Amino acid sequence: MKYALFLGCTIPARSRNYEMSARGVAGRLGLDLVDIPDFSCCGFPLKSSDGKKAGLLAARNLALAESKGLSICTLCSACTSMLAEEAHRLGRDSALLDETNRELAKVGLSYGGDVKVKHFARVLLDEVGLDRIREAVSVNLKDLAVATHYGCHYLKPSEIYEEGEDPENPSSLEEIMEAVGARSVPYDRQKDCCGGAVLVAHEQTALEMAKQKLDRVKAAGARAMNVVCPFCSVMYDDNQKSIEGRFDVSYEIPVLFLPQIMGLAMGLGRKELGLNMNVVKTKKLTEEITGEK
Amino acid sequence: MPEFQIENTASGFASQVHREPGAEAIRSCYACGTCTAGCPVRRVNLKYNPRKLIRMVLLGMQDEVLKGEEIWLCSSCYTCQERCPQGIRITDTILALRNLAAKEGHAPSGIFMQAKLIKGQGRLYALDEFDEKKRKKAGLPSLPSQVEGAIKLVEE
Numbered sequence: 001m002k003y004a005l006f007l008g009c010t011i012p013a014r015s016r017n018y019e020m021s022a023r024g025v026a027g028r029l030g031l032d033l034v035d036i037p038d039f040s041c042c043g044f045p046l047k048s049s050d051g052k053k054a055g056l057l058a059a060r061n062l063a064l065a066e067s068k069g070l071s072i073c074t075l076c077s078a079c080t081s082m083l084a085e086e087a088h089r090l091g092r093d094s095a096l097l098d099e100t101n102r103e104l105a106k107v108g109l110s111y112g113g114d115v116k117v118k119h120f121a122r123v124l125l126d127e128v129g130l131d132r133i134r135e136a137v138s139v140n141l142k143d144l145a146v147a148t149h150y151g152c153h154y155l156k157p158s159e160i161y162e163e164g165e166d167p168e169n170p171s172s173l174e175e176i177m178e179a180v181g182a183r184s185v186p187y188d189r190q191k192d193c194c195g196g197a198v199l200v201a202h203e204q205t206a207l208e209m210a211k212q213k214l215d216r217v218k219a220a221g222a223r224a225m226n227v228v229c230p231f232c233s234v235m236y237d238d239n240q241k242s243i244e245g246r247f248d249v250s251y252e253i254p255v256l257f258l259p260q261i262m263g264l265a266m267g268l269g270r271k272e273l274g275l276n277m278n279v280v281k282t283k284k285l286t287e288e289i290t291g292e293k
Numbered sequence: 294m295p296e297f298q299i300e301n302t303a304s305g306f307a308s309q310v311h312r313e314p315g316a317e318a319i320r321s322c323y324a325c326g327t328c329t330a331g332c333p334v335r336r337v338n339l340k341y342n343p344r345k346l347i348r349m350v351l352l353g354m355q356d357e358v359l360k361g362e363e364i365w366l367c368s369s370c371y372t373c374q375e376r377c378p379q380g381i382r383i384t385d386t387i388l389a390l391r392n393l394a395a396k397e398g399h400a401p402s403g404i405f406m407q408a409k410l411i412k413g414q415g416r417l418y419a420l421d422e423f424d425e426k427k428r429k430k431a432g433l434p435s436l437p438s439q440v441e442g443a444i445k446l447v448e449e
Contacts, residue, residue, distance in 0.1 A: 007436075009417035009418050010417065010418070012420060012424070012428065012433070012436055013420060013424055014418070016427065016433060020432070020433065023433075035434050037435075037437055038437075038442060039440070040415040040416055040442070041411050041416045041440075045408070045411060046407070046408055046411055046412075046447070047388055048365075048388060048404050049392065049405065049407075050392065050408060050447075051314070051315075051388060051389070051392050053412070056447060057443055057447060060442065060443060060446055103446065106445065106446070107445050107446050152369070152370040152371055152372075153369075156370070156371035156372075156374075157371050157375065157382075158375060167371075167375055168375070192333045192336075193334075193368045193372070195333075195334075196368070197367075197369050197370075198367075200403035200407070201362070201366060201401045201404075202362075202366055205338040206368075208338070209333060209334065209337050212333075212336065212337060274431065
């Protein structure tokens with residue numbers, strides 16, 4: 001079980017808690033994540049202004065992984081969809097592959113068209129499996145009530161993902177949550193987008209979208225939220241306070257990355273999981289679980 | 294608002310958009326409104342209406358579409374694209390429209406800023422000494438602040 005770990009831009013600079021916890025959980029589960037320091041931006045932020053160059057950046061990253069004989073494991077959902085979409089296109093369009101390779105040759109690379117891109121959660125499900133995840137649990141999460149937010153690009157566009165999870169009726173992340181002893185809390189409009197991608201164009205719209213979800217998560221009685229993308233985390237964790245202020249509401253809902261919750265169940269410490277870096281405080285939550293102050 | 298005059302629209306605009314990757318199927322839109330009905334942006338901002346945008350493209354309303362704010366409100370969640378009964382890649386079409394608009398200089402400043410950063414350093418956030426210190430403290434491996442191969446590939 002060896003994958004190239006694709007961090008993208010946001011995670012190594014702003015969501016180190018996601019990176020730390022993912023590496024920690026991977027270690028516990030025997031998943032070997034290889035670093036390729038030459039990976040760049042996935043291309044996603046260029047997609048709105050220059051789709052062609054966005055595709056080239058994605059292709060370069062695919063070529064780097066291929067040169068090491070590795071498939072890619074991503075943490076950010078936007079990176080996942082950008083890289084998987086380009087792999088999907090290049091695997092089907094030989095004219096595009098030729099054109100791309102002419103560009104890649106300028107930087108001494110070539111792409112054969114055979115790299116798989118999987119989100120970390122997908123790698124856990126497909127390679128490790130729920131049974132081994134269950135076996136790695138050493139701390140009872142005591143049915144921690146978790147509201148899972150799938151976000152968009154983890155599932156969509158569905159045609160680019162081989163796993164074939166139905167975006168209208170997903171269950172994978174909740175299966176992982178239940179495997180580590182958390183309780184999945186159903187809530188209204190679970191599939192709705194966090195609004196992160198609208199932040200750059202219209203802040204009020206983006207924050208209102210995040211508010212709609214936080215309202216429903218709160219009403220459902222969740223103790224924490226579970227996310228698998230740094231942009232979703234920005235919307236629900238980093239922006240939770242400003243949403244509370246702007247709309248005169250109160251949530252105080254800790255927002256954790258999936259491997260942070262998994263790590264707690266596997267006995268990893270707050271420090272190892274970067275839980276002190278989450279914006280909404282997580283201390284009380286972990287005290288409730290471990291009993292440690 | 295001026296009265297709509299079909300002769301004032303760009304007759305070739307729909308064809309131009311139709312040729313963009315991802316937007317090939319727009320002419321098959323029968324305006325059912327599935328896209329707009331399920332749109333999470335629409336729920337909080339009535340200004341955004343994907344059905345209307347597709348219709349405006351088909352009517353050749355180039356300036357209204359490319360210079361307007363609406364195309365930038367899409368959250369690229371793909372809900373509409375997954376559900377379109379006519380198989381139109383609506384999200385991809387909006388992205389194609391954004392590319393056309395940006396080429397003409399119309400986009401929120403943040404979009405151009407992100408493009409400049411990525412083309413200049415290969416990543417959105419250059420990892421400076423401060424970041425590297427934090428990474429080291431957290432037991433995370435060191436990363437280059439800029440990615441030369443990527444810059445060479447996409448620089449202007």
